[in-house]
Amino acid sequence: MLALTRKVGERIVIGDNIVVTVVGVKGDNIRMTIEAPKEIKIYRGEIFDAIAAENKQAAVPNDISELDMLKVLQINMK
Structure with missing residues (x-):
């Protein structure tokens, strides 16, 4: 810095x-x-932090069962 x-x-x-x-x-x-x-x-710091937090939240599935369902679909497609 x-x-x-x-x-x-x-x-x-x-x-x-x-x-x-x-x-x-x-x-x-x-x-x-x-x-x-x-x-x-160019972002103000607090805006950048809010965007980063929102992106991190969007990357985490809301329900683990949804992730499990996607795994089953992937196996069935093979």
């Missing part, structure tokens, strides 16, 4: 194509812009 101190107007460059610029500081809040190619997804 890298921790930096930046002033308004100063930038951080990530790789060759991502630029983070501090545009304002008000109390405990920092306002920044992020310039990145459109194919790079």
Whole structure:
């Protein structure tokens, strides 16, 4: 992890194509812009965590018997 101190107007460059610029500081809040190619997804941390949790939940079957039924179907198809 890298921790930096930046002033308004100063930038951080990530790789060759991502630029983070501090545009304002008000109390405990920092306002920044992020310039990145459109194919790079940018999420706030809490949104990213919610998406990851939802994906993890979707990957777990709700009922183990459903998984057992799929195994039986696979055996019958052979």
